[in-house]
Each structure stands twice: as structure tokens, then as C-alpha cells.
Amino acid sequence: MRAVIVEDLALLREGIVALLRDNGIDVVAQAEDGPGLERIVSGHKPDVAIVDVRLPPTFSDEGLRAAIEARRRHPGLGVLVLSQYVEPVYTAELLASGEAGVGYLLKERVGEVREFIDAVQRVADGGTALDREVVAELMRAHAAGGAHGGALGSLTPREREVLELMAEGRSNAAVARALVVSGGAVEKHVRNIFAKLDLPAGEDDHRRVLAVLAFLRAGAA
Amino acid sequence: MVVSIATPRLPIATRWSRDLLFHLAGLLTACAGLALWVTGVAVSLSVAITYFGLVVALGTLLGCRWFARVERRRAAIVLGRAIDERHAPLQGTRWTTRLHALMGDPTTWRDFAWTGLAGLVGMTLSGLALTLWGCVLAFVTLPAWYWALPAGADVGLFDIDTLPMALATAAAGLALVPVAGAAVRGLTVVELAMMRWLLAPRAAPGGEPGDPVPGAPPAVGGAAPPAPPLSLHVAFSLVIAVLMAIVWAATGLGYFWPVWIWLGLAIAVALHVVALRGLQARGDAQQALRVKGELCAVIAAICWVVWALAGGGYLWPVWPMLGMGTGLALRAILVFRERLPWVREQALAERVDVLTRTRQGALDVQAAELRRIERDLHDGAQARLVALTMQLGRAEERVADQPEVAALLRRAREDAGLAIAELRDLARGIAPPILADRGLAAAIDALAQRSAIPVTVDAQPGRRPPPVVETAAYFVVAEALTNVAKHAPGAAARVDVQRDGDRLVVEVADDGPGGADPAGSGLRGLRHRVEALDGTLSVTSAAGEGTTVRAELPCGR
Numbered sequence: 191m192r193a194v195i196v197e198d199l200a201l202l203r204e205g206i207v208a209l210l211r212d213n214g215i216d217v218v219a220q221a222e223d224g225p226g227l228e229r230i231v232s233g234h235k236p237d238v239a240i241v242d243v244r245l246p247p248t249f250s251d252e253g254l255r256a257a258i259e260a261r262r263r264h265p266g267l268g269v270l271v272l273s274q275y276v277e278p279v280y281t282a283e284l285l286a287s288g289e290a291g292v293g294y295l296l297k298e299r300v301g302e303v304r305e306f307i308d309a310v311q312r313v314a315d316g317g318t319a320l321d322r323e324v325v326a327e328l329m330r331a332h333a334a335g336g337a338h339g340g341a342l343g344s345l346t347p348r349e350r351e352v353l354e355l356m357a358e359g360r361s362n363a364a365v366a367r368a369l370v371v372s373g374g375a376v377e378k379h380v381r382n383i384f385a386k387l388d389l390p391a392g393e394d395d396h397r398r399v400l401a402v403l404a405f406l407r408a409g410a411a
Numbered sequence: 412m413v414v415s416i417a418t419p420r421l422p423i424a425t426r427w428s429r430d431l432l433f434h435l436a437g438l439l440t441a442c443a444g445l446a447l448w449v450t451g452v453a454v455s456l457s458v459a460i461t462y463f464g465l466v467v468a469l470g471t472l473l474g475c476r477w478f479a480r481v482e483r484r485r486a487a488i489v490l491g492r493a494i495d496e497r498h499a500p501l502q503g504t505r506w507t508t509r510l511h512a513l514m515g516d517p518t519t520w521r522d523f524a525w526t527g528l529a530g531l532v533g534m535t536l537s538g539l540a541l542t543l544w545g546c547v548l549a550f551v552t553l554p555a556w557y558w559a560l561p562a563g564a565d566v567g568l569f570d571i572d573t574l575p576m577a578l579a580t581a582a583a584g585l586a587l588v589p590v591a592g593a594a595v596r597g598l599t600v601v602e603l604a605m606m607r608w609l610l611a612p613r614a615a616p617g618g619e620p621g622d623p624v625p626g627a628p629p630a631v632g633g634a635a636p637p638a639p640p641l642s643l644h645v646a647f648s649l650v651i652a653v654l655m656a657i658v659w660a661a662t663g664l665g666y667f668w669p670v671w672i673w674l675g676l677a678i679a680v681a682l683h684v685v686a687l688r689g690l691q692a693r694g695d696a697q698q699a700l701r702v703k704g705e706l707c708a709v710i711a712a713i714c715w716v717v718w719a720l721a722g723g724g725y726l727w728p729v730w731p732m733l734g735m736g737t738g739l740a741l742r743a744i745l746v747f748r749e750r751l752p753w754v755r756e757q758a759l760a761e762r763v764d765v766l767t768r769t770r771q772g773a774l775d776v777q778a779a780e781l782r783r784i785e786r787d788l789h790d791g792a793q794a795r796l797v798a799l800t801m802q803l804g805r806a807e808e809r810v811a812d813q814p815e816v817a818a819l820l821r822r823a824r825e826d827a828g829l830a831i832a833e834l835r836d837l838a839r840g841i842a843p844p845i846l847a848d849r850g851l852a853a854a855i856d857a858l859a860q861r862s863a864i865p866v867t868v869d870a871q872p873g874r875r876p877p878p879v880v881e882t883a884a885y886f887v888v889a890e891a892l893t894n895v896a897k898h899a900p901g902a903a904a905r906v907d908v909q910r911d912g913d914r915l916v917v918e919v920a921d922d923g924p925g926g927a928d929p930a931g932s933g934l935r936g937l938r939h940r941v942e943a944l945d946g947t948l949s950v951t952s953a954a955g956e957g958t959t960v961r962a963e964l965p966c967g968r
Binding site: 199201202205206208209212244249250251274275277278279280296297298300301302303304306327330331334 | 786789790793794795796797798799800801802803804805807808824827828831832835839844845847848849853856857860861862863864865866
């Protein structure tokens with residue numbers, strides 16, 4: 191797998207590069223600002239771009255805008271955005287640019303190496319990787335949104351956990367690993383959730399994640 | 412103390428004759444000085460409102476300097492050398508600089524004071540001295556001429572018309588010689604003390620030595636001669652006054668002439684008092700004005716007393732009073748101009764301008780500073796902690812076969828993660844990044860989404876307000892929503908942000924039970940934040956009707 195990194199703080203950039211190389215991911219190029227992302231993506235055609243939200247020259251949401259622009263220009267590109275803040279507005283904008291092949295993680299999640307590598311893989315493969323804080327925000331907004339709040343309320347606590355892990359973008363197998371239950375048990379929970387929320391059940395992990403996300407985002411809006 | 416200073420030791424007859432000469436000259440100079448001073452002051456004050464008054468005043472001052480120079484030399488009769496003179500030089504090509512040098516030199520004003528004092532006190536003292544010696548002379552020589560008087564010589568209560576009586580009087584006169592000598596010595600000492608006090612050069616305010624010529628003999632009354640104490644002055648005046656009354660009684664109770672001497676003595680004491688107060692009141696314009704007022708009052712009183720003693724008639728003291736009154740009034744206006752209503756109003760308006768500008772500046776600086784702190788946290792401590800979690804994560808991977816070590820590393824990583832989360836909350840509380848990045852509407856949307864209660868938002872702040880106003884509005888909404896979620900968890904809230912002219916109106920209303928305490932600490936903090944921007948914060952919270960927090964923030968700039 192080929193990755194590029196856009197991060198202005200050398201300390202973090204080098205840390206992420208070392209960590210990815212440890213895990214056999216090939217970092218083909220690095221950049222320090224928004225325009226740099228477009229340059230290295232069109233130059234190297236990577237599978238995934240890991241982008242910091244706050245970049246020079248404006249030090250605001252330069253990275254986010256660059257990431258959304260890169261997704262528009264390069265449809266197959268997976269984009270994983272890293273930030274020190276969870277901002278619902280940012281995640282909403284990112285997801286609005288397409289929910290497949292996209293990720294938004296807090297920077298400190300990089301330290302959870304296996305899950306981080308997992309997330310990079312998923313995004314590169316066209317899946318989704320959302321920080322658990324982002325999912326928590328979505329769930330909270332959904333509950334406060336009123337209209338669909340009742341549907342979430344009908345889930346059992348276990349089903350809520352499964353839903354949250356799915357919304358993070360995990361496959362059934364990964365959910366089973368995280369909850370330390372069997373794959374069959376997760377499968378059963380997922381069926382119940384889809385039935386209670388009246389969602390179209392798909393066999394593909396990606397499709398199910400997208401359905402859950404679409405449901406949560408619709409409720410939060 | 413005064414007696415011994417720099418008075419040469421001389422044979423007693425020489426000293427007495429010098430004293431006599433000193434007072435003889437003194438009587439002449441005193442007449443000239445009094446004429447100069449009274450004429451100069453009276454004329455310049457009377458015509459003070461015309462240019463001519465200024466010219467006369469300047470002439471008077473120059474005349475006083477000249478007079479003081481003569482007086483310093485007169486002191487040499489007794490002291491052997493003249494009193495040092497140290498005027499500020501009247502240099503400069505322009506007449507204004509010279510005028511300034513003349514008016515600004517304290518020596519000029521002491522010369523002026525001495526001219527007046529010599530006229531009044533010096534004349535009294537010298538007159539007394541000459542009278543004493545005159546009496547002695549008359550007594551001693553009485554046998555030679557008593558017969559020439561048709562009704563005999565009238566010495567107090569006695570009429571001397573026989574030779575034995577004349578001889579007895581001559582003997583008494585001889586006996587009186589040392590008395591007169593000693594008394595005149597005393598008068599000389601008193602006058603010299605006053606002369607030295609006013610006419611000798613003073614040390615500069617910086618405290619440098621008084622004698623400008625190194626190696627010169629000690630100057631007469633060199634540096635800062637001590638002023639004769641007031642009590643001594645008063646006691647001396649009283650003695651003279653009583654003495655004069657006795658002399659008047661002894662010489663046949665005619666016209667009560669001692670009243671003029673009393674007047675002279677009283678004027679000297681009054682001027683002394685004013686001078687002392689003037690010395691104490693240094694630097695403060697109001698105190699200086701008060702001293703000037705007192706001086707004018709003394710002068711006015713003198714005029715009135717002189718007028719009354721001279722038998723009334725034409726009310727001439729009105730003119731000097733008018734002149735002095737005008738001068739004092741102008742001076743008072745200058746001193747107290749800050750209290751004039753219109754000046755005060757303008758000063759206040761300027762002050763308000765300055766305060767408004769500086770407060771705005773302070774708030775802008777504060778806002779910029781907070782954003783800098785947030786950025787420093789982001790790029791500094793937070794980034795280092797993130798790098799630390801990465802390193803710990805990698806280490807954890809490497810020791811996967813040592814579960815105990817891996818668990819330790821994981822706990823360390825989780826702690827670092829908590830620290831990052833705490834820093835994140837801190838930074839968000841200081842300066843929410845989304846506010847800087849996306850503006851108020853987006854930031855309030857984010858707040859609404861994050862809130863635990865349903866919130867509808869209608870945020871149309873229009874043109875972007877200044878950062879401080881944005882931040883204040885943001886925290887008003889954040890605090891209000893937090894309060895709703897805490898105190899009315901079942902309620903729904905509505906956030907409304909509109910631009911009303913040059914004001915930003917922020918309203919957060921809920922449909923909860925109401926009854927919020929507007930003095931609660933959260934609301935109080937908000938109020939301070941809003942009021943620092945000249946805004947207002949109102950809380951309406953009737954029981955059963957929900958709570959509405961409304962902030963109006965000026966953002967005219």
C-alpha cells in the first residue's frame with residue numbers, strides 16, 4: 191500500500207512515517223501544506239493520503255479543505271484526516287464529500303497502533319474510519335435531534351455498542367474482536383439493529399457502515 | 412547666634428559709631444526704598460490692567476534690584492564687606508528671555524521684598540536708633556543751650572530751666588551712652604539679620620555649596636542664612652511697641668504717634684508670617700495662590716489701616732485692591748481652570764475617548780493573546796504528547812511478547828491520551844478553533860450539535876464581527892446552553908443571533924421551568940465579559956415560562 195502524509199509539524203510527521211513503515215505501509219511522499227497535498231497526490235497516485243486539518247499558511251482548516259478538494263479530483267483516493275479537535279462541522283463536511291474511503295481521527299489515536307493501521311487500511315480500501323468521539327457526537331446529536339430519537343432508544347445497550355463500533359467503520363469481525371464476542375453474536379446484533387432502525391441490510395461490511403452513518407447523519411441534521 | 416556671625420571685633424566706640432553711621436545711611440535709603448516700593452506697587456497695581464502697569468512693575472523690580480545692591484553695600488559699614496550678590500544674569504538677545512530671567516530669579520523677588528521691608532521696618536529701626544542717640548546728645552549738651560528755650564527744655568515730666576538740673580540731665584545723658592550704644596547695637600543686629608535673610612545668596616535648590624569662589628573668605632551670611640524665628644520677631648516688636656507707648660506717655664501724651672510705629676512693626680510681622688507660609692508651600696500651585704492671596708490681603712489691610720489712620724477721606728485703597736483682585740482672579744482662573752465646567756467636560760470627554768480606545772486595545776490584545784496560547788498549545792505541548800503516544804504505541808508493538816511491559820506502556824499511553832484530552836478542553840475553553848476558522852454561525856452550529864438537548868439555531872451574524880465580540884457571543888451561547896442542559900434537561904432551546912444595526916443581538920431561550928438565578932456565577936461571568944465590550948446582558952426567567960438570556964454587543968467598528 192502506498193501512502194502520502196501532509197503534516198506541518200516535523201515531530202509528528204516523522205512519528206507517523208516511522209509507525210507506518212514499521213507496519214509495512216510505504217510512505218511515498220510527504221508535504222507540509224495544503225497545496226503540497228495536491229502536488230504529491232497527482233505526482234505519486236497513492237492509495238491513501240493522511241492529512242492534518244490545521245496547516246500553513248492559514249493554520250485554520252486548510253488541511254480539511256485540501257482533503258475534500260483532493261477527493262473531488264481523485265475519486266479513488268482514500269483520505270484520512272487527523273485533527274487535535276473533533277468538530278462536528280468538519281466531520282459533516284468531510285462525510286458530505288462521500289462516505290466511502292474517508293476517515294477522521296483524533297491525532298492521539300495514532301498511538302493505538304493496531305487500530306490506526308487498521309483504519310488506514312480501511313480508508314485505502316474505500317471504507318470508513320471515524321473517531322469514537324465523532325461517533326459519540328453523532329449519537330448525541332441524533333438523540334437530541336428529536337425526530338428519530340425514539341428509534342435509538344429502542345436499542346439494547348449491547349446493540350448501541352455494536353452500532354457505535356460499526357459507525358466507526360469497523361467490519362463485523364473487528365467489532366467481534368473489540369467486544370470479545372463471537373462473529374455470530376455480532377451478526378445477530380447487527381440484524382436486530384437494522385430491523386429496529388428500519389435499514390436495508392447488506393452483506394458487505396462497507397455498505398452496512400454507510401447505512402448506519404447515513405441513518406445517524408440524517409437524524410443529526 | 413545672630414550677633415556673633417561675621418561681625419568684626421572692634422573697639423567699642425568704633426563699633427557704636429559704625430552702627431550710628433549704618434542707621435544714618437539706613438534712614439536715607441529707607442526713605443528712598445519706601446518711596447520706590449509704595450509708588451511702584453501702588454501705581455502698577457492701580458493700572459495693572461493696562462500695559463503701562465506691566466512697564467511700571469518691571470521698572471519697580473529693576474529699581475528694587477538696584478536698591479538692594481545699595482543696601483548690600485550699606486551692610487559693609489558694619490560688617491567690613493558687602494553682602495554677596497548673586498543674581499541670575501540677564502542674558503539673551505531677545506527681550507523675552509531677559510524678562511524671563513528677571514522674573515524667574517528668586518533673588519529679584521527677595522530684593523523686592525527687602526525694599527518694602529527696609530522702607531517700613533528699616534525706617535522704624537533706623538529712626539529709633541537715631542532718636543536714641545539724638546536724645547543722648549541733647550541730654551549731654553543741654554547745659555549749653557537750655558537757657559535759650561523760652562519755657563525750658565521739656566524732658567518727659569520735667570521742665571529743665573536751671574543749670575543744676577541741666578547738669579544733672581547731662582550726667583544722666585552720659586550715663587545713658589552705654590545704654591544707647593547697646594540698644595542701637597541690638598537694633599543693628601536685628602536689621603542685619605533681616606538683611607542677611609533676604610539679601611544674602613542662597614544655596615541652589617540642588618543643594619550645591621553656597622560659596623561660588625573656592626578659597627574665598629567665608630561669605631557674609633554665606634549659604635542659606637537661617638531666618639530669624641517668628642517668635643523672636645514678635646517679641647522684639649512687642650517690646651518696641653510698649654517702649655514707644657512709654658516714650659509717648661513720658662513725652663506728654665500728645666498726638667498718638669506710636670500708632671505709626673506699631674503699624675510698621677505689625678506689617679513686618681505680617682509679611683514675616685506670609686513669607687514663612689510661602690517657604691513652606693513649595694511646588695503646589697494652589698498653595699502658591701493661597702500665599703499670594705494672603706500677601707494681597709496683608710497689603711490691602713495695610714492700605715486700609717493707613718487710610719483710616721490718615722483720617723479717611725478719598726477711598727484710595729479701592730484702587731490697589733481692584734488691581735490685586737484682578738491679578739488674583741486671573742491667577743485663580745489659571746490655577747483652577749481644570750474645575751471650570753466646560754474645561755472639565757472636555758477633559759472628561761477626552762478621558763472617555765482614551766479609555767474607550769485603550770480598553771478596546773486591551774481586549775483586542777487579549778483576544779490575540781488567547782489565540783496565540785491556543786496555537787502554542789496545539790503546536791507545542793499537545794503535539795509533543797501526541798508524538799509521545801506514537802512512540803509508546805510503537806514500543807508497545809515491539810514488546811507484544813512481554814504482556815506485562817506492554818500493559819505498562821499501554822497505561823502510559825492512555826495517561827498521555829488523557830492529558831491530550833484535558834489540554835484539548837482547555838484550548839477549546841480559551842479560544843475555540845472553529846470560531847476562528849469558520850466564524851460565529853458555524854461555531855454555534857457546532858455548539859448546538861454537541862449539546863445534550865435539542866437546539867434549533869438561527870444564526871445570521873452578517874458581516875464578521877470583531878474577534879472579541881465573536882468570542883463573547885460564542886461563550887454567551889455556550890454557557891447558556893450548558894445551563895439549560897444542566898437545569899432543564901427535558902427542555903429544548905432556541906438560539907437566535909441577529910445583527911441589529913451596529914449591534915449583535917444574541918438570544919438563547921428555552922422552554923424549561925424558568926426561575927434561573929441571574930446572579931449565579933456563570934451568568935455573572937458572562938455579564939462581565941459582555942459589559943467589558945459595552946454590551947448588555949439580560950436574563951428573563953419567570954417561573955413556568957422558560958429562561959431567556961439576551962446579550963447585545965456593539966460591533967460598530
